[in-house]
Amino acid sequence: MPATAKYSSALDFADRGAPAEPPKAVPSGTPVVNPQLTRSFTSAARARAERSRLQGLQLPTEKPANGRVLHDPSRPKKLGERISLWLINDGRQKIFFATFLLLHALVAVLGTIHYALKDNLVGARAEFGVTYVIARGAALVLHVDVIFILLPVCRNFITLMRRTPLGDVIPFDKNLELHKATGWAILIGTIVHTLAHIVNLYHLTMADTSAKTTGQRILFFITANFIIGPLITGWIMLALLVVMVWFAVEKRRTAKNGGFEKFWYTHHLFVPFFVLWQFHGMFCMIKPDRPPYCSYNQIGVFWRYWIVGGVIWIYERILREVRSRHVTYISKVIQHPSDVMELQIKKEKTTARAGQYIFINCPEISYFQWHPFTLTSAPEEDYISVHIRVVGDFTRALAKSVGCEFDSKGKGGEKGGANKEPTVVATAQTSALRINRVLPRIMVDGPFGTSSEDFLNYETVLLVGAGIGVTPFASILKSIWYRMQNYSEGERTRLSKVYFTWVIRDFGTAEWFHSLLRALEEQDSLNRIEINIYLTGAIGVDEANNIVVQDVGADKDAITSLRAPTHYGRPNWEKVFKSLGDKHSQSDIGVFYCGPNALASTLRHQCNKNSDPRGARFFFGKGRSLTFSLVVLLPSSIEYTSNMSRSSGLDFSDRQPALDQHPDVSNVQGAALQRNKTERGRLQTLQRNNTVNPRKNEGPKTFREKVDLWMINEGQRHIFFVVFLFLHALVATLGFLHYFLKDNLVGARAEYGITFVIARAAALVLHVDVIFILLPVCRNFISVMRRTPVGMVIPFDKNLTLHKATAWAIFIGSWVHTIAHIFNLYHLTMNDTSATTTGQRVVFFIVANFIIGPLITGWIMLIILCIMVYYAIEKRRRMKNGGFEKFWYSHHLFIPFFILWQFHGMFCMIKPDRPPYCSFNTIGVFWRYWIVGGIIWIYERILREVRSRHVTYISKVVQHPSGVMEVQIKKEKTTTRAGQYIFINCPEISYFQWHPFTLTSAPEEDYISVHIRVEGDFTTAFAKALGCDFGKGSKDEKGAAGGKVIGTNTNPPLNRTLPRVMVDGPFGTSSEEFLNYETVLLVGAGIGVTPFASILKNIWYRMNNFNTSKPTRLSKVYFTWVIRDFGTAEWFHSLLHAIEEQDTQNRIEINIYLTAKIKEDDMNNIIVQDVGAEKDAITSLRAPTHFGRPNWDKIFSSIAEKHPESDVGVFFCGPAGIAHDLHIKSNKHSDVNTKGGTRFIFGKENF
Known part of the structure; x- marks a missing residue:
């Protein structure tokens, strides 16, 4: 790039032209606005060293090799697509609040009609008129609002509910909006109720025969408000409500000089407000025409509406008091520059997630005030921490109490002082020794969930923080950093790419965040986290010149000392989202933000605008995806990088590989890397199609054809x-x-x-x-x-x-x-x-x-049913530490449930x-x-008991690498088919537990075998009983070739006594139907390859023994294996080698897709060994390994071209996300429009 070139970035601000003339001289120290600074930077340009620091999203986006645009949000959308996009970020919230308003309207209308037509209120309507009906209708709406007013502020309840399936329907992250909306509804309803009753009091005054003159009537009207019970309580309630609303308004709540404190204390006036509400309806002032006049059913009904929310709220307050009594103390206080202090707190019995927040109370300041603060510590740390900006009354008092020395305005250091280091003010040890100061006692409630904690639900996330709003992402980025440092200890996660964008006026606002960013950048050798910092503040000319001189040609940014360059000005969100959509097409991207509302509105608008139902979808705030992914943080002997991709007819790649200088590459000008001659010779038939011809006869389909495809x-x-x-x-x-x-x-x-x-x-x-x-x-x-x-x-x-x-x-x-x-x-x-x-x-x-009797049995049955449903939910059933066992045993409560059901109706x-x-x-x-x-x-249970008594024993146990063991079992009177599964019981572990496992043996073998991944309670105990020694690091032994025999029953005295097992089955699945087709596509993801071991073995035996095997229609098999690293199923390699050697007729085509990332050194070794070799450097197969995910459209199109007039069976075992994609592709590429059309019939392994 020439020195005069303009620096551009997909994430950079835009709409800037080159300066028409050089900037005029400005006296030293005069502030310069951003556009001027930008033009001076663009005129100087960035040197090659600085351009090398650009991250993936900042580089220009290359078009796909086939010219096809995968992500195009501007394309015309069908009504269904527009609705689905609307539902992503706006629909759920708007539908919920529209339902909320509709409920109010419905209750108001029905209440008004009810009281207007009720036959025992004729006298009241005659005396007071329509205002009586309006008052009672408004009162009914107010009672309905009581149901909603407390639930949104029950944060434990909200945190729990947002993780349930209801979280997909109800926007629990909008709990405060619901609370505010209900509050305003109560205020409006109260005013309507009050005005109507003022008119009713006027009618009552005018009807009073004892008041002869106007003066007497006025005196009665005024006096009545102080002597009639409903009026006294009503006016007090209205006064309390107005005070609460007045101090709850945003402007007053966020005001300095005690704004939050006034809001906090006045809002607790709801307690006397609710007490008065209960008494307000108990005076029975306006009686019906006939008895019962004031029955239990008619007056003082407030408690019925309040009871659910009230009980939950009281429980939460009790829970707060209990949790606040847990041992809690401040372990360290750090004073950061720019008015920020860090509190590190240790508390027993506390488990946090990244992105959550807590409430802090300091009794030394106020026993009643609880203030919310976002956690900045990661779940992996042994403490919880918060970074608090000293700006309000409470934060100043807390800073003074812990010993931070900020001046009278809260300033503790130079604004933007880059060289000012944080200071440790006090620790728990110094406090205990009285060397420094006695740190105050604090109480902590929480943590509570927010939308930010959902970041692990996505493969790609965009984190946007504005100013001090960066705090929730400190916890998230720390958690990611710990996961990168400790792969073996980290939990599995879909997350594979993080774009962190920080919009800030000056760096002094959050200098404490710099060290975290530097640590992340140093640790992130795989470029999983891309940092983009936008500086919007004004700087002087001298400072700008110094930055230009230091920055051009430097390896690190002159301001942040990060490799990621600093951008000047505000982000061009249009370009940001377009670039994200292009680079992560056909993905769900989570966009999480913390900061001012104006920017939140902009981001939400961009999410909606740039979402494409056929490409990338942007979820703003809280959005849950139903798919799963194979991208996980697992240990691997080879870690893979995303800038290498092989290309073939079946490859997924829209990536430009960084191999343009390699001496053995035949063509580097195309959109994808071409294979050398030797490697191209290893490609199978379906892979040799570098381009796929358009499908013939793809004209519009008739209704009958659409029905046939459906x-x-x-x-x-x-x-x-x-x-x-x-x-x-x-x-x-x-x-x-x-x-x-x-x-x-x-x-x-x-x-x-x-x-x-x-x-x-x-x-x-x-x-x-x-x-x-x-x-x-x-x-x-x-x-x-x-x-x-x-x-x-x-x-x-x-x-x-x-x-x-x-x-x-x-x-x-x-x-x-x-x-x-x-x-x-x-x-x-x-x-x-x-x-x-x-x-x-x-x-x-x-x-x-x-x-x-019916009530006793009914309640017991309902309790049993709730227990069964609770432990049967997918999330709890798959939990470690006995999740399946709890499900298994609790599910057998159906026996007493059915017995009670019989008695229930008798x-x-x-x-x-x-x-x-x-x-x-x-x-x-x-x-x-x-x-x-x-x-x-009952017959099936008897059959299980009979079959489990057949002679059954384990003939061999083989311990494979990567936490997999193979159990070979011999059982009499057992006939199997490829693709089936069995249930195994080991009485030594539990006589009652039966667990399903897919068969990996072929029907031609004289035993049945299963390959079991050791990761749950039962499999761990089973492995131990069989003698498999999976130590802490056993799953890291990815490089070990083959497995070792642990025990056999051929010579028991020399080995170990293998435990007794009982086997039930085999049972059929859709996979056993593979022989019904001439062509099949077998797709396995990770350990989901197990059912295809049996199928491929069966095919291998049929190819090896044609004379003894049964005739079959099957003529072509496409086997596709999508896997993160080969260590997950190394036991499968020997089978693939045997099949490839035996398959002289090329009936089985193997395609392996590696989705993990590799380090640069490993990548270079693979290139050197692979180019020109007869076998793949990783798998030692002739079939080359592909890097990245499969392009299913190309795969299905290629199969349809090569196998016209055929029914192709598509069989899959693995995550539901890929199953959904394959299901859609099977429907999309099936063709009944012509006689020679291809139909794809999809089947998923399910047990």
């Missing part, structure tokens, strides 16, 4: 579940009509109302669900049925999905049934003539739950109007619905 992979499943839902709706509707119209239930409907009908209809739906709940887990039944013609209609491979759907239907139906019966019990209580007082009715209501509590009252036909009918599935399930 039926290939989607129709069967969707139609079945639509029928399933329709069946539930039909049963619920018919059941409701039946019990609503049945002539011998008139008395029950009169006594209990509509809730009796709802309860009975829900019970009928639950009985229908009992038919389905057990059949999907009867695996022998499923294996048999899927091979019958019924398997063409019912998707038996989705058996677990049906089981889960039925379970959720039972769970929801049980709650509907329970809630309806709670109302029925309430009606029963109110109709009880023996209970004459409210207290007696409450006692009866509570005691009835423990003495009435009490005949609610009798019909005429006999027979409790006939065999009408009560305890549960067994009729259960009988079919129950008998099949």
Whole structure:
């Protein structure tokens, strides 16, 4: 680049032209605004050394080799795509708040109509008019608001709920917005209620016959406000509410001189406000026309609406008091420049996540004030820390208390003083020894979750901090830094690339952050974190000249001492997001921000504008993706870098490799690296297509053709579940009509109302669900049925999905049934003539739950059901430390659940109007619905016990590298098929636990084998019982070739006594259908390659023994293995070598995609060994290794071109994210438009 070239960056500010004339002389020290400084920089330009410091996103984006644009947010979008994009960042929030407003409108309208038409309020309406109806309608809306007002500030509740599936529906990160909206709704509703009652008081005054003159009426009107209970409490409540709202307004809350303190104390006036609200409705001033005039059901009902949120809030306050009593102390205080102090706190029983925040209380300052601060420590550190800017009353008092010496305005050092070092003010040790000062006692509540803690849910994230808003990202970046330093100890994460952008006026604002950035940059040898700093403040001419002189040609930035150059001016967000979209097309990118609201609005707008449903999607704030990724932080003997990519017809690469100086590269001018002649000779047939010709006959499809394509992979499943839902709706509707119209239930409907009908209809739906709940887990039944013609209609491979759907239907139906019966019990209580007082009715209501048979059994059943559902949720089931065991044992509570269900309906509590009252036909009918599935399930359990008694023993145990063990088992009377799975039980560990494992042996072998990755409680105990020694570093032994035999049963005295095992199965999956096709595409991801070991072995035996093998249609196999590092499944290498040597007819094509990153030295070694070699330098296979992820569009297009007029079976085992992509590609590339079209039939391993 010539010296006069303009410095450009995808993340740099834009819209700048070259200066028309040189800048005029300015006296020394005069501030210079950013555009002038920028022009002086661009005129000087950056030298080659500085350009080498540019990171990936700052470099120009190369176009793909095929010229195709993967990410194009400007392309015309269909209605469905526009809706899906709208839902990403705006839709969920807007739908929720629209529902909130609609609820208010609905309650207001229905309340107004109710009180306008209620037949026992005719006198009140006649006396007060329409304002009485308005007042009561507004009061009803206010009561509904009470439900919502406390829940958003119950932070433990919010933190818990945002991690549940409800977090995908309700925007829990907008909890304060909901609290504010509810607060404003209460204020408006209160004013409406008050004005209406003022008019009502006027009508009451005018109707008072004792007031003869106008003066008397005015005196009565004024006096009434101080002597009538509802009016006194009402005016006090309104005054309290106005005070709370006044000091809660943003401007006053953030004001200096005690703004936050005034807000904090006044907001706690809600306690007397709620107490007065309860009394406000208990005076029964306006009575109905007929008794009961002031029943328990009509007055003082505030507590009913408050009870849920109030109990949770009280629990949270109790929890705060309990947690604040945990041992907590300040371990270190550090005074940073520019008004910032750091508190390092140690607290027992505290687990934090990156991006969370805590509340701090210092009793020495105020026992009642709790202030929120973002954590700046990482979860890996043994303390929690916060960086506090000293700007308010509380922070100044806290700084003084811990010994930080800031001046009267809070300034502790020179603004922007780059050379000023942090000072350790005090530590816990010096405090204990009285050498320095006694550090004050503090109390900590939390931590609590925010949207920032979701950063690990994405492969790529953009972190944007403005000024001191950088604090939450300190914790996040520290956590990433620790993960980079300690791969073996870090948790698995999808995160592979971080773009950190810091917009700051001057560096003095957060100098404490510099050391972290420098440590990150030094540690980040893989370029996983890209740092971009934008300086928006003004600097003097002399300083600008010094920066230009020092910066040009330097390896590090003159201001920050980072390799990443500093940008001057504000970011051009349009370019930032466009560059991100181009470089990470077809990815979900998380955008997390902390700072001023104006910039937040800009970022949200750019996220929406630059999202592309077919390319990159930007999630602002909190956004959860449903896909999974293989990009994880794992130890590896070879770590891979993203700037190397091989290209082939099946390759994924849109990357320009940095190999332009290599002597053996044949063409470096193209968009992708070309292979040398020797390596190109190793390419298989499908890979030799460097370009894919357009598919023929891709014209518009008719409706019939669209239906045919939909039926290939989607129709069967969707139609079945639509029928399933329709069946539930039909049963619920018919059941409701039946019990609503049945002539011998008139008395029950009169006594209990509509809730009796709802309860009975829900019970009928639950009985229908009992038919389905057990059949999907009867695996022998499923294996048999899927091979019958019924398997063409019912998707038996989705058996677990049906089981889960039925379970959720039972769970929801049980709650509907329970809630309806709670109302029925309430009606029963109110109709009880023996209970004459409210207290007696409450006692009866509570005691009835423990003495009435249906209620006792019902509550026990509901508790059992909640336990089963709780431990069956995916996240808890897959947790370490006994997650699967808790699921397994708790799930067997279905046995007492079913027994109680049978008894639940046998009490005949609610009798019909005429006999027979409790006939065999009408009560305890549960067994009729259960009988079919129950008998099949019992038969399967008996069959398991019988088969587990067959002679079964472990013949060999082989310990493979990377935490994998192979168990070879011999069992009599067992016939298997390739692609099946078995259940294994080891009585030495647990007699009751059965765990599923995919078979890796072929049917032609005289044993059955499984390869087990040792990572859970059962597998760890099983490995120990078998004698496998997986030490702490065993999973790091990636370079070890092959495995070692641990034990056999051929010579027991010389080895060890191997434990007894019991085997149930094998059971079928979709993978065993591979022989039904002429062409198959087998895709395995990571350890998900295991089912294909059995399939490839079977094919290998068929190729090796044609005379003894059964005839097969199969003529071509494309095997694709997507893996992060080969150490994960090294045991699979020998099979691939054997297949490649035996496959003289090229019937099996192997394609391995390596998605990890390698170091530069390792990369150079691979290049030297690979170029010109007959075998791959990494795998020793003739098939070359590809770097990066597969380009599925190219793969499917190539297969369709080479295999027209064929049905291609696509079989996959691995993460759900790739399964979703393959499912979509199978539908997209299937063609029924012509006679010679190719159809892709997708199947996923599922057990």
